Every structure is written in C-alpha cells, then in structure tokens.
Amino acid sequence: YRQVFDYLNGDYNDITLCAKGTAATRQLAKRQLTWLRHWPGGYRFEAEDPAIVSNIIAAMAQYQMNSY
DSSP: OHHHHHHHTTSSOHHHHHHHHHHHHHHHHHHHHHHHHTSTTOOOOOTTOTTHHHHHHHHHHHHHHHHO
16 A cells, blocks of 8 residues: 555656555565465465365365364
8 A cells, every 4th residue: 555655645657656566565475475384284275276176175174074
C-alpha cells in the first residue's frame, strides 16, 4: 500500500509504481517462504505437479491417521 500512497502523493509515475509494487510483492513472498520453511512439520507441494491434488489428499489422510 505504501507504493500506492507515494504514487498518489505524486512521488513517482505509474511505471515506477508498477516496478515498486512488483518488488515489494516479491520481497513479501520471499519473507513468507522463509517463515514457512522454518515451520516444523510443514508440508511442501510442487504447484506444477499434475498430481498435486491427490498428493495433498494423501498428505491430509496420513496426517489424520497419525493424529488419532
């Protein structure tokens, strides 16, 4: 949001807004991935894997079996 406020204040143009917004989004995603990597017991799935849905269902079933 900071980038939009700076744009609305006239600090830079729309091209710079897009560039700064993209950079901020990438930085946020990187921080989120770092946080998730350090989460114990977390699962990681490849988004491009055609079997992603069945892999998630299998992981959920395994988790449920181990929880009870």
